[in-house]
Amino acid sequence: MKKMLFFQIVLLFLAGIAYGGPTAGEILQKADTFRGFGENGFSFDLMIISHRPHKKPSKNRLIVNVKSQKSLVKFLAPKRVKGRAMLFEGRNLWLKIPRTRKVIRISPAQRLMGEASNGDVAATNFSLDYKPVLVGEEEVEGALCFHLTLTAVDRRVTYHKIEYWVIKETGKPFKSMHYSVSEKLLKVVYYKSFEKLNGQEKISRLLLINPLVKGNYTWMIYKNYQREDLGEHLFRKENLNRL
């Protein structure tokens, strides 16, 4: 009789421990599912509207092809940038401009400035490049979120630390703040809206804010998500030359 009671108490105890809520890793992985199709190839159209202080906003249209952790970006508009291509391959960013012979490599440090920094944010797979730690639950701008702190796994990742808020109820990313090694805030991102595609919800509008320059912010609008079976050879630097 006493043995039975003992067992019951132990079981209850174990059951209590087992149910503790999602781990940091699980939250992160779920949030990442809203940003692509994972291992399979896919593509989408992207419209980037950049606002700068005292200047007219500039609008760029691109086509983005993604496979594994690589993305190939081709510019469609405006006329000045048409034909340009960028390849995000691992830690490298390669840029090819029409009528030039050499591909230009842009290092992670050089990427911190300008529009390339936005591409960097949008392309990053957080699960792979960062280690997550669950800080707790917080209410941020009216939404109840899980707050994660992400630390870069190695020095070649562009942003050393990211503070990430994911909506508790749906698992969707809400806000992220990107920091350099010296703890300087370089980017604030809001994941504004999502669209259903093939039964899955994917991010459709991002707002990226440059905290260092007042009035400098960018909208990235995703459309036309499609699964694509793209060859690996397309995602190599050598291929950029042939585009």
Added chain:
Amino acid sequence: MNLILKIAFLNILRNYRRSIITVLAIIFGCVSLIVYGGYVEALYEGLRESTIRSQLGHLQIFKKGFNEFGHIEPEKYLLTNDDVKQINDIIKSLSDVEIATSRLNFNGLLSNGRTSAAVMGVGINAEEESLLSSFVSIVDGEDLFPDEVDGGLIGKGLAESLDIKVGDWVTLLAATADGGMNAVDILVKGIITTISSEYDKRLIRANLPHIQNLMYTDSISRLVLLLKETEQTEPFAQNLVEIFTAKNMDLEIRTWRELTPFYHKVVEMFDNQFLFIRIIVMVIVVLSIANTMVMAVMERTTEIGTIRALGNTRREILTLFITESIYLGLIGGVLGIVFGIAASKGITAAGIIMPPPPGSSSGFPIRIFVVFRFLWQSMALGLAAAVLSSIYPAVKAARLKIVDALRFV
């Protein structure tokens, strides 16, 4: 009076050993000051002209506000085509200008296809700049020509870090005048060095039209003027500022002095050193002359006694000795100038090469200028030293009682 002059002169010849020592001391002082002063003057001139002729020109004209705000918002502070036309019209009417040439500065990345390096470059008018860049050396390949539209010259450090050789194609990525990005190809025509190896690590020079193409603009950053004579710089700049203000033009001018803080620091440092050395030399010269003089008077005490006994006054004794030292001072001074000039020309002619100064990659030959003010200053110093140091012993000697003087041993 005449007699004293003659006797003083004969005394010098009589005491030839003491005279020679005194004169040598004066010569030494003069030659040191003349040679060192001339050396420093040549260094200043070399630094000045190399600074002016490799980069700065004598003065530069910018859009007003460029120097204060240009690095933040470069596209707002460029000189447009119209600005340049207006300025050129004004300059044509002034005769002191040798060249007025346009430059467009840019920052960017230079890629060899495998990696890229940050560069600071300038788009230039190749023909005009060849007169201005006489201190930029081409170490490989050839100079830039305007008909090779996409040609470029790369700094040595930059070529080494990207492993580029003459004849290679590289791609230059830069910020455009309106804040976007663009890239063009550059054909490496030559590898260059300047006086600063740090500068060479990021330096690229290309043809102006090609760079204007790259940056989607036909404006320029600055107009660089080379005058016929460096001394004309200040008056010319002032004149130009007056003209610009009168015509209400939105421009600013910087002379080469204002553009190079380095030159001033070097001059200041050398001026301090020169002063220090000068003081040491003067002290040595004065001491040695004084020593000789004191000894001379002491040894001639009996002679002084004799002269006094013959009826000459104290004043006449004083005059005699001071006259002797004036002679010595003059002879020493003149010989000092002669030898000083000879030493200066001789060292310059020898063509001794100095090792490269810090931050530079090439040595230079020693030159010693003959500077008029050092010539008369050192002569004056020698003379003054000789005369002043003879006063005290002469006065002492003259005050002695005749009896004591005659018996002095």
